[in-house]
Amino acid sequence: MKTIYLVRHCQAAGQEPEALLTEKGEVQARELATFFAGSPIDRIISSPYHRAVATIQPLAQERRIVVEEDTRLVERVLSGVPREDWFERLRDTFDDLTLELEGGESSLTAINRANSLLTEILADVHKNIVLVSHGCLLALLMKSIDNRFGFHDWEKLSNPDVFKLTCHLETRELVRIWS
Incomplete structure (x- = not known):
């Protein structure tokens, strides 16, 4: 079984790739790290857009996991x-x-x-993965x-938002876990 957390980035100051998180977004990023406190995480993959990487950086630093950037997660x-x-x-x-x-x-x-990217992740050895991306792309992936x-x-x-995708051999279960 694999667990993949689909994370929409925190509140940002704009839509351009280099848009920074707002002050509220920075607080949300720290809250997101706390949200994942009880969850095992083996790997983090993010859109290279600044707002996505900044969203997951507090968790990555806390867990000492390198954030892998993948252009397949751009908006x-x-x-x-x-x-x-x-x-x-x-x-x-x-x-x-x-x-x-x-x-x-x-x-x-x-x-x-x-x-x-999801196909590669499912074939990968890691069991608990966080993907950080953008609203429209995540909505289409979930569709x-x-x-x-x-x-x-x-x-x-919402910004942020988190969905948990549980993948068994033949089934996938998707549920929103952020509130």
């Missing part, structure tokens, strides 16, 4: 051009996984990217695990 780019209707179009991409906006990445492409997870679930995600 999904909806469109390469600014869109006033981004919210509606994002909803559309949860209904049509192949929909690809100009300069963007389809949901299916993002799912496949994240799932390639690929449980098709009932959709756009409205993405809307309910």
Whole structure:
């Protein structure tokens, strides 16, 4: 059995890759380390975006685990051009996984990217892994695990947020554990 914790980053000052955590986000990152106090962790993999790495750094330092950065965990780019209707179009991409906006990445492409890492993790020797990423990518990954997870679930995600994915030989159980 493997346990994979899917963590959405703490509150950040922006969406760009180098966006810092806010003061509140820094407090949340320390709270997240406390949250995991009773949980065994063997490996931590994060999006290389600053806000994701900073989210898990307190836990990594406390456990003396090196944070591995993996570009497969970066946020999904909806469109390469600014869109006033981004919210509606994002909803559309949860209904049509192949929909690809100009300069963007389809949901299916993002799912496949994240799932390639998940496949590697499932074949790995580590049993308790933390993945740190971003709201949309995590929502799509969770949709690929449980098709009932959709756009409205993405809307309910918090910063931070934590889901526990328990993988047995043939089954996967996904449950939100952050409150």
